[in-house]
Amino acid sequence: MIKVSHLTKKYGNITALSDVSFSVKRGEVVGFLGPNGAGKSTAMNIITGYLSSTSGNVTVDGHDILEEPTEAKKRIGYLPEVPPLYPDMTVNEYLDFIYELKGAKQKKDAHFNEICELTKIAAVRGRLIKNLSKGYRQRVGIAQALVGNPPVLILDEPTVGLDPKQIVETRTLVKKLGEDHTVILSSHILSEVQAVCDRIIVLNNGKLIADSKSDQLGQHLGGRAVTLRAVGSDSEIKALLNGLKCVRRFEKNEAASKGSVQEFTVQLDASEQAREEIFFAFAGKKTPIVELKTAEYSLEDIFMSLVSKA
Amino acid sequence: MKAIYKRELGAYFRSPTGYVFCAIYLFFSAMYFNSVLSTGQSSEFPRIYYGMLSFILLMLPLLTMRLFSEERKYKTDQVLLTSPVNITPLVMGKFLSALTVYFGCTLFTLIYAAVFSFFVSPSWPLVIGNIFGATLFGAAFIAVGMFISSMTESQFVAAMGSFSIATVFVILDVIPLRTSNEFIIKLVNNISFVGRYTPFKNGILDLSSIVFFLSITAAFIFLTVRVLEKRRWS
Numbered sequence: 001m002i003k004v005s006h007l008t009k010k011y012g013n014i015t016a017l018s019d020v021s022f023s024v025k026r027g028e029v030v031g032f033l034g035p036n037g038a039g040k041s042t043a044m045n046i047i048t049g050y051l052s053s054t055s056g057n058v059t060v061d062g063h064d065i066l067e068e069p070t071e072a073k074k075r076i077g078y079l080p081e082v083p084p085l086y087p088d089m090t091v092n093e094y095l096d097f098i099y100e101l102k103g104a105k106q107k108k109d110a111h112f113n114e115i116c117e118l119t120k121i122a123a124v125r126g127r128l129i130k131n132l133s134k135g136y137r138q139r140v141g142i143a144q145a146l147v148g149n150p151p152v153l154i155l156d157e158p159t160v161g162l163d164p165k166q167i168v169e170t171r172t173l174v175k176k177l178g179e180d181h182t183v184i185l186s187s188h189i190l191s192e193v194q195a196v197c198d199r200i201i202v203l204n205n206g207k208l209i210a211d212s213k214s215d216q217l218g219q220h221l222g223g224r225a226v227t228l229r230a231v232g233s234d235s236e237i238k239a240l241l242n243g244l245k246c247v248r249r250f251e252k253n254e255a256a257s258k259g260s261v262q263e264f265t266v267q268l269d270a271s272e273q274a275r276e277e278i279f280f281a282f283a284g285k286k287t288p289i290v291e292l293k294t295a296e297y298s299l300e301d302i303f304m305s306l307v308s309k310a
Numbered sequence: 311m312k313a314i315y316k317r318e319l320g321a322y323f324r325s326p327t328g329y330v331f332c333a334i335y336l337f338f339s340a341m342y343f344n345s346v347l348s349t350g351q352s353s354e355f356p357r358i359y360y361g362m363l364s365f366i367l368l369m370l371p372l373l374t375m376r377l378f379s380e381e382r383k384y385k386t387d388q389v390l391l392t393s394p395v396n397i398t399p400l401v402m403g404k405f406l407s408a409l410t411v412y413f414g415c416t417l418f419t420l421i422y423a424a425v426f427s428f429f430v431s432p433s434w435p436l437v438i439g440n441i442f443g444a445t446l447f448g449a450a451f452i453a454v455g456m457f458i459s460s461m462t463e464s465q466f467v468a469a470m471g472s473f474s475i476a477t478v479f480v481i482l483d484v485i486p487l488r489t490s491n492e493f494i495i496k497l498v499n500n501i502s503f504v505g506r507y508t509p510f511k512n513g514i515l516d517l518s519s520i521v522f523f524l525s526i527t528a529a530f531i532f533l534t535v536r537v538l539e540k541r542r543w544s
Contacts, residue, residue: 011544048392052542073394084389086317088324100313101393144389 001026001152001182002047007056009042009206016042017206019056026151029178031193031214032186033303034203040186041081043203044156047184048078060152074102077150081157083141087130091121091140094129095147104148111149119143119173135166142173153177155185159192171196190303204307226275227253228264229291230282237262240281246274265295314390314403315410322373322411331372335415338365343422352430358419359440360511363504364483366412366444367451367476373408374455375469378534382463391538401534405449405456412448416441436513443510446523447503451476453530460537479503 002024009017017039024030032040045051047058049065049072057064063071086094095112104111116122119139124132129140138158145153158174159167174196177183187193193200194214202210230237234252241250241264248267256263268274275292282289322328342358381387390400419441426432455472462468483504486495499505506523509516 045388050388050392050542070394070396073392076392078388078392080385080388080392082385082388084384084386086321086384086386088321089317093320097313097317098389098393100316101390101395103394 001028001061002184003059004043004047005056005058007043007046007058008054009039009046009051010054015206017046017053020203020206020208021056022201022208022211024182024184026182027178027180028199029174029183029185029197030199030201031197032184032201032203033188033190033193034186035188035307038188038203039206040188040203041156042206044078044154044184044186045080048076048154049073050078050080074148075150076152076154077145077148079141079145079153079155079158081160083137084144085129085137085140088128090128091125091132091143094140095125095143098144098147102148106149111147115143115146118146118176120169135162138162138166138170139173142170146177150181152182153184155183157186157188159187159189167192202303202306209306210302224274225265225267225295226278227291227293227295228266228278228289229256229261230264230287230289231260232262232287233260234262236285236287237264240285240287241266244277244281246271246277261290311395311399311403311406314395314400315407318377318404318407319410321376322407327372327376328411331369331411332415332418334365334369334372335362336418338362339415339419339422343419343425346422352426352432355423355426355432356436356440356511356513358422359444360507362444363447363507364480366448367479367503368473370412370448370451371455371469371472371476373411374452374459374472375465376459377404377408377456378460378538379463379465379468383465387538391542397535397538401456401531401538405452405531405534408452408456409445409449412452413445416444416448433513439513439515440510442515443507443519446520446527447507450523450526450530451503453527453534457530457534457537460534 004023005021007017007020008015020039020043032043034040042051046053047060047065049069052066057066058072059065060072060075063075065072086097089097092112095115099108099111113122116125119142121136121139121143124136129137132140138161142155142158145155155174159170162170171192174183174185178196185193185196197214200210200212200214201208238250241247246269248269250264250266253263253265266278278292279289322331339358339362342361345361346354346357378387381390391397420437423432423434423437451472454475455468458471458475459465459468462471479502482498482502485498486505489495499508506519509519
């Protein structure tokens, strides 16, 4: 649906994006992840045709954004970082304007009712945008992107600046939209992308440093990690772990260690027998293991490791 | 184009801008009407339009300053430029909305002509010709103001920019009164907006003046489109 190839954007001497390529299939929900200033917004602005790339190209449903901008833009609904709202208009007037601007063909009343229902702005339709709260403005911004029912939605940090309740609501909304739209969403909040997206693209300093299914991102780290709980003294367990070849490094989880039970997060190499080696080593020294399980990487860990590697 | 035209026209009257512009226009044109009445000569009627020209130059920045700078400030240009519409119709829509407000004010002067017609029969072709001329005159300066507005995101800077240009033109018109150098007088009359209006005042539809105003209008609309396109590439 969206194909981005070798995208580079330079602002004078500053390179905002360098050689970024990826493609998004129809119906996929993709998250752009990266710290502030990583190039997420720049990439989105180029895909939507607001900015032009220095080199490389973007096609939306086969239409090049530079050569057939009208056809490409028709297929995109865009929520920029700052919702593009006219404070002097009411929500209804604003949606009317967007409807005409996009030349939408849907039956207006039914279409608006549907959008307002979905984004939960039906109650404020007669109010001036300048009097709306930040949460409502964000939702009017999303409603604006939905006008004309474009197959692709590009949402730049849709939850930024919202309160926790609104964040949950917005995520639910995006998930729902993902059922029948192709969505690209950006965020610097890792758990958010994890909750909403099928696939994650990690950007840092304008470079694409990872692109994979959200549940497979951990494999980029190489090796695996386990959480180990054993009864014994601190020094005993550390000595045991240090003596094992399959253990790359380990770390004590102070918070989870109570009394004689110690908890460690252990990074293993890729060998198949690693767990058995640990078991026998501990059993031989009469240090009972009470729990041994695969550790879940948090996206924070993944992210930090990717960023420091790149 | 229709969508943006409607929005912009509405925006003038959702804020005080449109009303303030109309009020100032009516105030000054009524003063000139008053002075025409006191001369008692119907042939003096174009003075309402002619006398207004300098005021119009100084007032038009009020209409043009917000056209593009406001979009940039509120980041609403993102929704315009990512919508499936070309830049030229967007610019035209904005230009026509400002022109409509201005033209609407110009039409108010027909009331003066109507009042006149109770006493003497005004020369209608002269009145229509002057409205036509005043519209061309305004269109040209609206295009200039819109161009300046497209270059900044501060309404204040946009207003001051077009206001300064207006002031230069107003001062320019004083030069011919202070010099006897034929060349300078001719030069100033040819580039001055007010100087170019003179034929309309005298009831002449001067082709070179019409072409002058139309080409200024077209040139600055074109430049505005280029500024917006360029921003994409910078």
